[in-house]
Amino acid sequence: MSVQEASSRDPVVTEDTRRLNMIEAINEALDIMLARDPGVVIMGEDVGYFGGVFRATAGLQEKHGKTRVFDTPISECGIIGVAVGMGAYGLRPVPEIQFADYIYPGLDQLISEAARLRYRSAGEYIAPMTVRSPFGGGIFGGQTHSQSPEAIFAHVAGLKTVIPSTPHDAKGLLIAAIEDNDPVIFFEPKRIYNGPFSGYYDKPVEPWKKHRDSQVPEGYYKIPLGKARIVQEGEAMTVLTYGTMVHVAEAVCAAKGVDAEILDLRTLVPLDIQAIEKSVRKTGRCLIVHEATRTAGFGAELSALVTERCFYHLEAPVDRVTGFDTPYPHSLEWAYFPGPVRIGEAIDKLLKD
Structure with missing residues (x-):
């Protein structure tokens, strides 16, 4: 490789x-x-x-x-x-x-x-x-x-x-x-940087040294920009996310036993529209998770794109779990992040609709 x-x-x-x-x-x-x-x-x-x-x-x-x-x-x-x-x-x-x-x-x-x-x-x-x-x-x-x-x-x-x-x-x-x-x-x-953390934030799921995604090939290889990664396949809903929130969303879905298809976008521009559309058309539900503030966050663009392209396949409205529309709160940063409670509530809502 x-x-x-x-x-x-x-x-x-x-x-x-x-x-x-x-x-x-x-x-x-x-x-x-x-x-x-x-x-x-x-x-x-x-x-x-x-x-x-x-x-x-x-x-x-x-x-x-x-x-x-x-x-x-x-x-x-x-x-x-x-x-x-x-x-x-x-x-x-x-x-x-x-x-x-x-x-x-x-x-x-x-x-x-x-x-x-x-x-x-x-x-x-x-x-x-x-x-x-x-x-x-x-x-x-x-x-x-x-x-x-x-x-x-x-x-x-x-x-x-x-x-x-x-x-x-x-x-x-x-x-x-x-x-x-x-x-x-x-x-x-x-x-x-040093390892993925669970949705509960205080303890690592497992250090990178034991994590499956820590396997890095020797020498030169590249991943094309504009290609999303399927973290796990599923049928119940599609979760669109990136960065740290990939690990948080994965941990929450595992804890709740939800058969979610999780897409790690990897590049926001260029965006892998085809992978997103294929997944949402299959599952009929879409949850977007990111750490940045909600208003005009990248999740708003994702929500619009999914609605435009997959409207007749959706069985529930697209939902977002994001940071809050506030200056970054130093002492309350763990409450600011999307975590098990808020992501879990959004999952329950999507599956109920």
Whole structure:
């Protein structure tokens, strides 16, 4: 499985796979791409000597040199702006924004420059950059270290938005993103960097080292952007989710004994409409789960798409379980997340209708 595109199903254990957590898988993907492509450069705050605040770039500067992996000033606008120029020049920059909450000063560069460069230059210039950033809550980081702004970027034509939920997918999707000729926002759910957590949040279901999705193939492989993963097949309802909430939804459905089909979207843009439509037409019910706030969240777009395309197959209204429409509550973050109670109530409601 060294040079191929991975399937949309769970990884198969072979002699060529190892158990990694998500941080290790991301580090390995970056290492592989630095070795394969001399145009790949990694930059950001503390990504060089220190190896990143979450250690995702640990050891890469020592191995590949200070011109390939280097620290930047604390200037997100500058980091992203330089990356746009690098991409137009012919490099493949992979800037890291230390937390997704810090990305807002760089929005103008992303929206007005990176997203439009290919179109406004009639294809003469491109911005093949992959902006990596930890996102979401779960580490008691407070309001400025816990936000989930994915809907902002999914709204911008010209940007691609990717969110892995497993080490296997993180490595394959990151390699695909770096090789893509368009700008990619690569959000990494930091709450599951080291392992998936149950719907009850306080204890791991099991460490990544024992989890089935921790099986990561050796060497180079990629997962095509725009392909959802079927976490489990089912008949009772379809659950659409991504990132950390994949594991939460799976835990709740297992606890309730619900025969749900769970789709891990993996990429919000491009979105695997075909997989969504096929699943909802089969089950007749759809539940959407995401951590971000409800109003204008990506779940609203999913709900509209499902209603437009599957209306005559629906046996109940599409439902959403999301974060609340409030500033991120530091002391109450576990109540803020979709969890067993709210997801369970939504499941009961859908099955009753």
